Amino acid sequence: MLRVDSISKRYGDVVALDRASFEVDKGRIVGFLGRNGAGKTTTMRSIFGLVQPDSGRITYEGAEITHAVRQRFGYMPEERGLYPKMKVKEQLVHFGRLSGMTSDAAGAAADRWLDHLGLGDRGDAKVEDLSHGNQQRVQLAVAIVHDPEVLILDEPFAGLDPIGVESLSEVLLDFKLAGAAILFSSHQLELVEDLCDDIAIVHRGHVEVTGDLARLKAAADYRRLVIEIDGSSWIPESVAERTVEVGNSVHAIVPASASVDDLLALARDKGRITRFAYETPGLTDIFREAVSDE
Amino acid sequence: MSSRRKQVRIIALREILERGRSKVFRISMVVMVLLIVGGIVAFSVFAGQGSDPITIGISGETPPSLSDELVAAGEVADQDVEVVSLAEADVESELESGVVDVVVVDGMTVVTQGGASSTVEFITSAAIRAAAIRELVATGEVSAEDVETIVNPVTVVYEQVEEGDPAEDAKAVVSWIAAILLFTTILMFGQFVAMGIVEEKQNRVVEVVISRVETSSLLIGKVLGIGALGLAQVGVFVLAGVVTLLVVPTADLPDIDITAIGIPALLWVLVWFILGYLLYSFLYAGLGATVSRQEELQGVAYIPAMLLMPAYFLTSVLVGSEIGTLGRVASLVPFWSPIVMPLRITKGDAAVWEIVLSLVLIIATTVAIVALATRVYRGAALRTGGKVKLSEAIRSADA
Known part of the structure; x- marks a missing residue:
């Protein structure tokens, strides 16, 4: 080593x-x-x-x-x-x-x-x-x-x-x-x-x-969430800490503690889910956070 | 073999191979050998002939021995003489056309085109007198004995207070040649070392090399490689010179008996050559590390030359005179001893303790310079922006 x-x-x-x-x-x-x-x-x-x-x-x-x-x-x-x-x-x-x-x-x-x-x-x-x-x-x-x-x-x-x-x-x-x-x-x-x-x-x-x-990535206290209802982005305002635009879609940043089940239920209430992605942050997120001077 | 010594050897071999194979090196080698051989040949041709032969015409009533006497007088004056007979009518035209340089008419009148040189005057007057005296003897007017008494009334004897020593001349010549060789080669190959250092720095290969080799190994390998090549080169030059001297007849060159100096003294010259080269090369290496580009090298490369210059001038004076206190002191000073000490040794003037002291001093100085150059190199090798101050380089190498 x-x-x-x-x-x-x-x-x-x-x-x-x-x-x-x-x-x-x-x-x-x-x-x-x-x-x-x-x-x-x-x-x-x-x-x-x-x-x-x-x-x-x-x-x-x-x-x-x-x-x-x-x-x-x-x-x-x-x-x-x-x-x-x-x-x-x-x-x-x-x-x-x-x-x-x-x-x-x-x-x-x-x-x-x-x-x-x-x-x-x-x-x-x-x-x-x-x-x-x-x-x-x-x-x-x-x-x-x-x-x-x-x-x-x-x-x-x-x-x-x-x-x-x-x-x-x-x-x-x-x-x-x-x-x-x-x-x-x-x-x-x-x-x-x-x-x-x-x-x-x-x-x-x-x-x-x-x-x-x-x-x-797993240890990060937030997750990336992408939800599309009937083909258009939907942000669950109640849990999202902030949003980031990635290409054509809008990602919501949610606390890692938020339950996926609850998020799915929220989305289901809104309409027909056409996309649901719940991911650990990417390296870009980790990097940006590490080198920010705030 | 330790890995360090092996690395030094690999680095030295690379320098020898890469430099030895380069076109510049091979061409300069051939040119230098041609210059040396050509120079000696040209010199021997000129020296052998003395000057152009002069043609002397004889015309009219001429004593029979005049022709021989002219040639004999020419030999005394170290001047080849050709004698031709001319009809009286042709004298003027032959002189004008330059076929003859001078004409002796009727065994007494010397005719020239625009005056005679002192050599011509000596040859003609001596020959005319001698031929006239022979005439007198031949006709029986005076006896040969009378002539001898009149011409050579006494025999002049040449004596020397001190017996001349041919070895002394040889020593002076060899130490002078050695001094010139030392001076030029030390500066030239030292310069090559500095250029090599800057080159590696400039193309950044140094970072790759000293990531796997100790800095001092790189410096030592480089200096040894370039030095070995330099020594071989000087060896070839000396060999070319000696062989040419042996092959080409050089009767008129002063007789120099190299063997009179003795092999030990010649070996000493070689030892000092190597020590001087090492000392100055490491100095060049350290200085070379402080600059980033070849163009900046001239700004520091004059320093070793300035250091060595006094020894060179001193030696040029000492070759022909006694070694004074100044010479004795200079032969101990590390930066000067490589040039001054061989002169003292070939002259047989240096005591053993002086040689030993001088060796100790130069070796100690070289070791110190290697350490210093390594430090400077470590501090400056990876800095490629402009010139690095010496003091800064030494400080930034601090652990």
């Missing part, structure tokens, strides 16, 4: 991290959410010792992370960081060897990942000659070539086409099945909702919400 324990970091007057804490368990994918500048990249860099927190600590399996341990980690930074004039495969072998692989093992792994990511024929191309999307694939391959136990990816989905999103998702799920602890940051909430077991939402350097996504 990777544990970020109350780390803080200041740059002059700017507070980048303020006692941020969360955990990434083995075999789980954690979505790291937050607005721009909230502290996601600083946290990820801290895990790799690229940033030294002013206080707090980061541990893996209960111990401080040494360089030897970090060789079993994989990191994909947000911006491209590759040797532009180096050939793709040589680059992968280089980074694989830096993480302790033999040349042969690194070569085999490089071939395997290049094939897997659809770059099988570009191994001898220079990185600078690749398209933006392909460079991003190489960056991913660099992060995973040594089969890491911990995978930290900063905005890995940004700029990928739908097929690219799908293949990256598959890679992450494969690593999850293999028992890796995975943390990635993203602004694409639906993607996180589909892919992640846990989430951590950071706001102004502090982790406001973290834990199992399904449980967080």
Whole structure:
């Protein structure tokens, strides 16, 4: 288990991290959410010792992370960081060897990942000659070539086409099945909702919400309710705390304590029910709530 | 092998391979070797010939030995001479057309086109006199002994207070060449290190590298890789020079006996070369980390050059003179000793304790610079906006 324990970091007057804490368990994918500048990249860099927190600590399996341990980690930074004039495969072998692989093992792994990511024929191309999307694939391959136990990816989905999103998702799920602890940051909430077991939402350097996504949703003290009577939206004024418009329909936000039976009975009295949906809040709701300054 | 040493080796090998394979490197290598070989060949051709041969015409009533005497006088003056016979009618036209440089008419009159150079004057006058004297002897008017008494009344003897030492010249030349090589290579390859650092920072690969490698390993690997390549390059240049010198006849070059300096002294030169390179490269690495773009590099790259410059000038003075107190002190100062100490060692002037002290000082300084450069690098490597102040970089690396 990777544990970020109350780390803080200041740059002059700017507070980048303020006692941020969360955990990434083995075999789980954690979505790291937050607005721009909230502290996601600083946290990820801290895990790799690229940033030294002013206080707090980061541990893996209960111990401080040494360089030897970090060789079993994989990191994909947000911006491209590759040797532009180096050939793709040589680059992968280089980074694989830096993480302790033999040349042969690194070569085999490089071939395997290049094939897997659809770059099988570009191994001898220079990185600078690749398209933006392909460079991003190489960056991913660099992060995973040594089969890491911990995978930290900063905005890995940004700029990928739908097929690219799908293949990256598959890679992450494969690593999850293999028992890796995975943390990635993203602004694409639906993607996180589909892919992640846990989430951590950071706001102004502090982790406001973290834990199992399904449980967080269930633990919310409100539910989304959509009722349509004879094809048009109907809001049960007596219980609705407020309403939100989602597309063409109007959702009512009702307390979690409100009984579904009672709500159904209320609706039945109104007429013929054409739609009735009672749902836990979405990730968007949780996110919006976590990062609001009210 | 520890994983750290392995990582350093992998990083160094990448530098060697990537740089060695680059077109710029290969082309500059070929150009430099051609320049060295071509330069030596051109020099030996010029030096071997002295100057262009002069053509001397003889015309009219000429003593039979004049032709030989002209060539002999030419040899004394280190000047090739060709002698041609001319009909008297052709003298003027041949001079005007430049076929001959000078004509001796009737064994006594020297005709030129616009005056004779001092060399021409010496050759013609000496040869004319000698030929005339031979005439007198041949006709029996004076005896050969009389001539000898008149021409060489005494034998001049040249004595030296001190025996000249050919090894001394060789030492001076080798230490001077070593100083120039040290100065240029240290600055050139140090510059490459700084550029490499900025390059990795600029294309942000540094974030990926130091997420799996300790910062000091990256710096050390980079410096060693570029250094090994630099050393190999200098080795090739020296080899090209030595081979060319051996193959091309260079009779007129001063005789330098490299072996007179001795292998130990040459090895010392190599040791100081490596130490000097390491010290300055880590300095360049630390400075390179403070800027974000190649264009900004010139703003800091002059600092090591300024540091090394005094040693270079001092050495150029010391090569030809006694090592004074200044030289002794400079040979201990870490930033200067790589250039000054080899000179003292080749001159056989340095005491063992001085060499040891100087080595200890430079190694200690290098270790300190590595630590400092690593700190600066950690503090500045991930900051890509503009120039980072040294003090700021050191502080932000604080744990």
